[in-house]
Amino acid sequence: MSTLPTTLPDWLALLESRHAEVHINMGLERVRQVKERLNLAFSCPVIMVAGTNGKGSTCSMLEAILLRAGYKVGLYIKPHFLDFNERARINGDMASDGALIASFNAVEAQRGDIDLTYFEFTTLAIMHLLAGAKLDVAILEVGLGGRLDAVNVIDADVAIVTSIDIDHTDFLGTTRDEIGFEKAGIFRPGKAAICSDPVPPPTLIAHAEAIGADLWLLGRDFNYSGDKQQWNYGGREQRRNSLAYPSLRGANQLLNASAALAALEVLRFELPVGAQEVRTGLVVVELPGRFQVLPGRPTVILDVAHNPHAASALAQNLGNMGFHPYTYAVFGIMQDKDIDGVVAPMAQYVDHWCVANLPSPRAADPETLAATLAALPLGDAKPGERSVTTFADPAQAFANAMSRAGENDRIVVFGSFYTVAGVMAARKSSHH
The missing domain is CATH 3.90.190.20 (Mur ligase, C-terminal domain)
Structure with missing residues (x-):
């Protein structure tokens, strides 16, 4: 047994060197085995977000609003721009090198002879870190697709699919129907499945119905309206009026914000959030590199x-x-x-x-x-x-x-x- 790295850069270099040849190794069986050995489970509500575009924005809006409401929030978001630590946030702050190294060591100790890709290993480590942080809520961004993404070994209480568009064709298929099916893989029976794409592919709807997920569709279960000054959210039982536009600029941000508010409506009994916290959260949200x-x-x-x-x-x-x-x-x-x-x-x-x-x-x-x-x-x-x-x-x-x-x-x-x-x-x- 060679000695393990003691610094974060050395750990990341080791993980990169191990799997230079396997970039994306489909299938979740290996990840699931290590997850079970780690006893990895969340004792708080989990919100999972997939989609071609808009994932990061939706996660950041949820984080900003829930932090304003006084909750202890964990976030896993990808990729990073300058520091790997950007991928794991607790209460709005990046995880420390020490906390990440401890979780890397934990995954390594339980991995045994199971090969994990860089992405699978780091995903398990960050989820382990968040699961042990006594959070009120965890927000997990899905990397590629959904069904076979390492994050999907966790069962989300609320799953969001933001947009379905053609991107990683090598892995996910070449049509919106194929890609929609992959993203719908994060849905769970009896749990809320929110889709904020205005034109969801039939495969996504069919899969949600086949497994008995509680499907929330834009225009049917929730919607938004607005004028030049402000906008409104309407859900199944909750309305949010006279909201400021999100500080994230751009055409699709009301779709992302509406999905975030639908998730908060689903969790309104476990994680109540007031009107002022929603307003402030949307105004202060920041996301590097998105317009x-x-x-x-x-x-x-x-x-x-x-x-x-x-x-x-x-x-x-x-x-x-x-x-x-x-x-x-x-x-x-x-x-x-x-x-x-x-x-x-x-x-x-x-x-x-x-x-x-x-x-x-x-x-x-x-x-x-x-x-x-x-x-x-x-x-x-x-x-x-x-x-x-x-x-x-x-x-x-x-x-x-x-x-x-x-x-x-x-x-x-x-x-x-x-x-x-x-x-x-x-x-x-x-x-x-």
């Missing part, structure tokens, strides 16, 4: 949009921002994404593309990307006012955009978590 507008000039927008559904929401948000003479895009993306579908809605807004390579073997080649972008229709741009340049990494691409942009221009960083994380890290180091 995050940084203070200062030129305006910098960070958005992890990496599929067509998210990119069209980002484009819509850019269109609602008011006038900027020029828009620079710092853009890098994974090769396996629908690249044409991501850049198409953005093309009309971007004048200057700063294309970055990303620190991943799956990164799209910048030269190939540049050729794709150079061939896009010009839109409103005058000839000579469009440019496409390539860079070795997001930090260099961002530095170039900053050096060229005027103070009334804007820079939008998008295409991948790696793109946004690279710029966040560069900004952090330049501020020190």
